[in-house]
Amino acid sequence: WISAIEEIPEDDTSEEAVKNRSRFYYANFYVGECFMRLEKYEEARKYLNIATSQEHEFIAYAYNTLSKLEYDSGNLDECLKVCQKIF
Numbered sequence: 001w002i003s004a005i006e007e008i009p010e011d012d013t014s015e016e017a018v019k020n021r022s023r024f025y026y027a028n029f030y031v032g033e034c035f036m037r038l039e040k041y042e043e044a045r046k047y048l049n050i051a052t053s054q055e056h057e058f059i060a061y062a063y064n065t066l067s068k069l070e071y072d073s074g075n076l077d078e079c080l081k082v083c084q085k086i087f
Helices: 002-006 015-021 024-037 041-051 059-072 076-086
Strands: none
Touching: 002 015, 002 024, 024 041, 024 059, 041 059, 059 076
């Protein structure tokens, strides 16, 4: 899904292309969530960092998952930093 979005040409301004490109950040959230459930924290962190890098409709969920990842990993300082961003 992410690869398909990345392959959309930047100069394609069609309604469909714009709609699909807007899904990039929450697609990264879903992939990160999957890796989180598999307890593959480093892989999850990579996708969740992308998912929290720009505003989208699922960003609160992405931050929530990222805070849980940091908590489960024992990175309590990072967990608190993520929690501050949620507020």
